[in-house]
Amino acid sequence: MEGTGAALSGRRREARRNDALVVDAAREVFAAHPDAPMSAVAERAGVGQGSLYRRYRTKDELLHRVCLEGMHAIQAHARQALADDGDPWESFERFMRGYLDSGAGVQLSLAGTFTPGPDLFAAASETHALIQTLIDRTASAGRLRDDITAADLSLLVAQIGGLRLNAPERDRELHHRYLALVLQALRPSAAAPLPGPPATAAEIEDRWTP
Amino acid sequence: MEGTGAALSGRRREARRNDALVVDAAREVFAAHPDAPMSAVAERAGVGQGSLYRRYRTKDELLHRVCLEGMHAIQAHARQALADDGDPWESFERFMRGYLDSGAGVQLSLAGTFTPGPDLFAAASETHALIQTLIDRTASAGRLRDDITAADLSLLVAQIGGLRLNAPERDRELHHRYLALVLQALRPSAAAPLPGPPATAAEIEDRWTP
């Protein structure tokens, strides 16, 4: 009778519902305060700490889950942009907005706070590769300056998304304001050489290895 | 015999030297880790905690001092740019680099961690006014897009300067890379409307009031 996917009821259903609540709450809480305590997650989810720890036996486990889900969301945005065969710049722009809204900034700031595990590293690599593919496509269509790497983009988006000033909605507004600014500088028409070597994949992925 | 500026000797001289060391160390340490413990500052300064606390009776006092000095440095950069009557854009660009190197990012991230005091608020206001003056001058010379406020600049610089990835020198390199990118988007030639209302003085200065 276990794992059959049959209708759940009673406590079973509540458990399932709590599970989703917890992950959502964790994403929101850690996005606002990367070093938030577990009790904050529990409170936000409207759940006791006991229930929280029954599902995720350790804080690392929960952070791991949140990061992995975030990366999958970003990958989905990238794949969607790659599948889109309209204007390459517009696809790219949409991707960047999606990237920003996925709370990408969170993950990079979370990266140091727990021990990553190999699957997270793999996910980070794949995410990076997808973004680089998208960049190459857009650049070779002549719509994106060609001295920018996927790592550059990740850092820029992470920094912009990390801005925390006021209420969340106002912050989101500012994030998009500054993303729009950066996007203008990413067009090739504005190109003038940038100082220093670009960020590399290794510089970022090192954060996802113990 | 006190305060005459006469040559100091012995322990007196050591005390004076330690005083400078401590402030420098504090700036560096808090720049790297805004929530660093006092012991880290003492260690970096090569000084015992006792000496540290004899000079600054509380952590807040030290943070206060660091922030105030940082603001004065930024004000000096702004005044220098305003006094410079060469190419307005080049003055502006130099100012932005100086702003970034002053560890401007630090202060905003430090802003929440202690109780500010009225003189810091005054310094923040003056800093903001100076930057706005510089912006107005550059924009009315037609060299800067006119939908950007001083608060926008402060946030952008703070975010860029807040990037912490690798060794300090490499980080500085990346900071300047991304500042260069943003500077391109700030030129009026690249202007396309930005979404959302700009950041306001109040949004930033609220951080400097209890």
Next chain:
DNA sequence: TTCGGAACGGACCGGATCAGTCCGGTCCAC
């Protein structure tokens, strides 16, 4: 209706961290 037990919530525990204190030692001035 009753009963067994699964899931719940939150009080609680042990360890770590850190701001701030205290004291024994050091080095200078006289």
Next chain:
DNA sequence: GTGGACCGGACTGATCCGGTCCGTTCCGAA
């Protein structure tokens, strides 16, 4: 030589947080 200012860093008391434990609640079967 000696008094005392200044030094460093061990120490303290409070706070915070990850993780555990247990009394309570509610479901479903008999």
